[in-house]
Amino acid sequence: MGGTPTDLKLIDENGRRLDGRLPDEMRPLKIEAGVLSRADGSAYVEWGLNKVMAAVYGPRECHPRHLQNPERALVQCNYNMASFSVDDRKRPGPDRRSHEISKIISEALTHVVFTEYFPRTSIDVYIEVLQANAGTRCAGLTAASVALADAGVPMRDLVASCAAGKVADTVVVDLAKEEDNFGQADIPLGYVPRTGEIVLLQMDGDLTSDQFNKGISMAMEGCKKVYEVQRDALKRRYEVRSAGTELEVLGAAPAKEGM
């Protein structure tokens, strides 16, 4: 958490944040499922100024082979930021931060996937951050769950993700970039709405225990809203047309001229 430039007021007299939001207000969220043709499942998320694409391949043969588990599938996530996704061009390729994020997202998703159905295989999840504005791991995890469902991978539930944090001594939900850079704390949360389980949790900064309690419950409320948007995206993708063509699934990949 960096120091606040003296002229930057993260919360104004009316309790509004830099982008005009109230403390418990989230940025606009849009999710679209099934946006890529080659991947087995995919989802595109626009969350505030974040633009994130997720794709799922598998279950398929596990590479590297020594990671194969004879009892269950391995969920391998790869979080990657495009070089043009941030203001100062990022060098392409993984760094320590993206390795860590890949790991915690893999672990969060593994919890909800019925991995025991696909022994020795790998379910590969690719998250590409095309434009970043704080909260990309939440957007990535949110997109990845929808992509997994779109790929038809059996899951206990979707994982919804949202962050809360503290700016100008106020607990707020879903931090934007300036709030993340100049705020006092950040708590990204991954949540399974059906069971109430927490599958991803990080925190950095400085919070009293009351602020933490408030933050985590705000993040949880955020996750529940995210969950509705995730479900809606999947419903739109797999909506069944009513009039006469009962069996036609709208979102199904168009039958290609095959063999």
Added chain:
Amino acid sequence: MSKDVVADLKRDHIAKLLEKGIRTDGRKFEEMRPLTVETNFIGSAEGSARVRLGDTQVVVGVKLILGEPFADTPNSGVLTTNAELIPMASDTFEGGPPDQESIEVARVIDRGIREGHAVDLDKLCIEPGKEVWIMFVDVHVLDYDGNLFDAANIGANAAFKTAIVPAKRAGKGEDYPLPVKHQPISLTAVKIDGKILVDPSHDEERVADARLTVATIENGNLCAMQKGLDGAFTLDEVFKVVDLSRRIGEDIRSRL
């Protein structure tokens, strides 16, 4: 990248249809797939475009940073093109450092925009020999259904048109539009059983004998070419592709 296996059955199927003058997706031999270009797609980039060419989808981002010119071109900005064939786009792409295929894609795109003078690099010079703009053109492939060359080339041209040099942020005066000079548009064709098809799909690329990419500028002059794969072209076939490149390039240019 791991090699795709193509079933003989599929190869035969494509060849048989071509015999009747039909492509598997119903296109004519000289017909491009539907093209959509969305510019200014990435707010954090100085210029950007999302291009859909059929099911192929790429995002091109342009970033400019201050740096030193090369010793042999002290009065010119520096152009760097990079292509990321990320595993998201295809089950045959693997992570890690760029492989031969990514490098070829990046270099063919680079050649088109460099030799066709898409951007006036001399206008990206701030102090000769000391300080110039370094321009990064990053191609991010999201969905791979063949013909990355043309999708990325179109994306780069579209991104340049809307790109802004971030001079203010760097304390170098007011922002100004990227100095665009020409619009070199590339066209890629493949040869399958002696037939020339433009804008190959992934399946067509996989069964193709040879591939040729030709980039042209507004006045019809050629600025870059690349022949690929282990088959061969006759001179007439090369002329035909050059002709097609001029004609289709003009159409694409008018739509950017």
